[in-house]
Amino acid sequence: MDFALSDEHQAFRRVVRSFAESEIAPHAARWDDEHHFPLDVVRAMGDLGLFGIPFPEEFGGGGADFLMFCIAVEEIARVDASLAITLEAAVGLGANPIHHFGTAEQKGRWLPDLLAGRALAAFALTEPDSGSDAGATRTKAVRDGDEWVIDGTKAFITNSGTAMTSLITVTARTPDGGISTIVVESGTPGLVIEPAYRKMAWRASDTHGVRFERCRVPRGNLLGEQGRGLHQFLSILDDGRIAIGAMSVGIASACLDHAVAYATHRSAFGRPIGANQGLAFQLADLQVAVEAARLLTYRAAWLRDQGRPFKQAAAQAKLFASETAVDAGRVATQVFGGAGVMEASPVARFYRDAKILEIGEGTSEIQRLVIARGLGLPV
Ligand SMILES: Cc1cc2nc3c(=O)[nH]c(=O)nc-3n(C[C@H](O)[C@H](O)[C@H](O)COP(=O)(O)OP(=O)(O)OC[C@H]3O[C@@H](n4cnc5c(N)ncnc54)[C@H](O)[C@@H]3O)c2cc1C
Numbered sequence: 001m002d003f004a005l006s007d008e009h010q011a012f013r014r015v016v017r018s019f020a021e022s023e024i025a026p027h028a029a030r031w032d033d034e035h036h037f038p039l040d041v042v043r044a045m046g047d048l049g050l051f052g053i054p055f056p057e058e059f060g061g062g063g064a065d066f067l068m069f070c071i072a073v074e075e076i077a078r079v080d081a082s083l084a085i086t087l088e089a090a091v092g093l094g095a096n097p098i099h100h101f102g103t104a105e106q107k108g109r110w111l112p113d114l115l116a117g118r119a120l121a122a123f124a125l126t127e128p129d130s131g132s133d134a135g136a137t138r139t140k141a142v143r144d145g146d147e148w149v150i151d152g153t154k155a156f157i158t159n160s161g162t163a164m165t166s167l168i169t170v171t172a173r174t175p176d177g178g179i180s181t182i183v184v185e186s187g188t189p190g191l192v193i194e195p196a197y198r199k200m201a202w203r204a205s206d207t208h209g210v211r212f213e214r215c216r217v218p219r220g221n222l223l224g225e226q227g228r229g230l231h232q233f234l235s236i237l238d239d240g241r242i243a244i245g246a247m248s249v250g251i252a253s254a255c256l257d258h259a260v261a262y263a264t265h266r267s268a269f270g271r272p273i274g275a276n277q278g279l280a281f282q283l284a285d286l287q288v289a290v291e292a293a294r295l296l297t298y299r300a301a302w303l304r305d306q307g308r309p310f311k312q313a314a315a316q317a318k319l320f321a322s323e324t325a326v327d328a329g330r331v332a333t334q335v336f337g338g339a340g341v342m343e344a345s346p347v348a349r350f351y352r353d354a355k356i357l358e359i360g361e362g363t364s365e366i367q368r369l370v371i372a373r374g375l376g377l378p379v
Contacts, residue, residue, distance in 0.1 A: 182223065
């Protein structure tokens with residue numbers, strides 16, 4: 001058993017950390033405040049190769065493993081959750097379904113721009129009336145000659161309305177009774193992108209409701225086998241949950257670092273506040289939780305990279321890491337006292353940003369359901 005990251009993983013972490021600290025960190029609070037999606041920086045992340053990391057070189061990918069991608073997501077999340085989710089969703093939900101289920105022709109058509117970070121893809125699964133229960137999808141797609149005609153409404157779709165968005169993969173009920181996955185390119189008549197949501201967190205990320213009104217796309221835009229959409233998105237979400245674990249680890253370690261620095265320098269009653277065991281022990285416990293979250297996340301990525309089953313490991317990582325991130329935000333905000341709740345405080349932003357990690361790509365309750373079912377329980 002070897003817990004050390006390879007030289008390549010460590011070197012790549014240094015590259016991404018340096019980029020994140022110089023190009024993102026100084027501006028993250030302002031982008032959050034202004035709900036601003038920083039297109040130029042997302043393009044620069046593309047130039048760095050972040051959007052292609054775990055995909056084959058044949059399509060312009062980095063040919064690296066999923067663990068490498070998790071390290072990149074963790075490092076971006078250490079400074080800015082909005083850009084981390086932009087990356088996570090573009091890779092995990094955007095390019096991943098095309099890579100997993102697309103034909104050679106579809107991959108050749110769509111992947112090169114996505115992997116180079118010249119374009120972004122979104123995945124539209126959630127609907128106003130079905131999120132956790134995604135099998136209750138109401139959006140419909142019917143065949144008309146050589147086209148699919150799609151009607152329905154999707155909610156909370158990341159990366160769906162940026163100037164770089166080139167396509168949205170949508171899940172829709174097809175006449176076979178199952179759910180199918182169909183690619184809709186940006187600009188297709190009948191594809192309506194609602195105004196961006198005003199969110200409590202991830203405020204510099206791009207999230208919209210999306211409507212399909214008699215939206216026609218070529219028959220060849222069906223991804224994978226018709227009626228297999230449920231199976232497809234469950235496996236896509238397994239990948240995404242590991243990456244959300246990595247985002248959580250990034251946010252949690254940033255909170256820990258900020259809290260330790262503050263506790264060392266801030267004084268009360270004539271000594272650093274970190275000299276009080278009541279506070280120091282909370283930070284000690286937090287460090288243990290962050291390390292445990294990182295190990296669960298890296299293990300899930302490793303299992304995936306080894307081609308071994310990882311559904312349970314992904315759910316465990318996502319559940320524990322996201323709840324650790326929320327705890328870390330709460331503890332760090334407490335350590336900062338009044339300064340912690342000021343908008344300019346980094347920990348206030350991390351605390352808000354951590355909360356969505358317990359919701360997106362399967363809530364904590366849904367992760368517990370997956371884990372309990374893995375135990376054989378009839379839940
Ligand atoms: C910022 C943001 C970005 C997002 N990006 C995307 C995206 O790109 N694509 C996309 O398709 N979706 C996206 N989502 C949607 C997200 O995946 C859903 O919000 C999430 O899956 C929960 O669905 P819901 O909001 O409908 O909540 P519901 O399913 O209505 O759940 C409400 C509550 O009930 C609980 N609950 C539901 N069923 C059970 C059960 N069986 N047992 C116990 N508790 C249960 C849930 O855990 C939750 O606490 C995004 C969401 C947000 C907030």
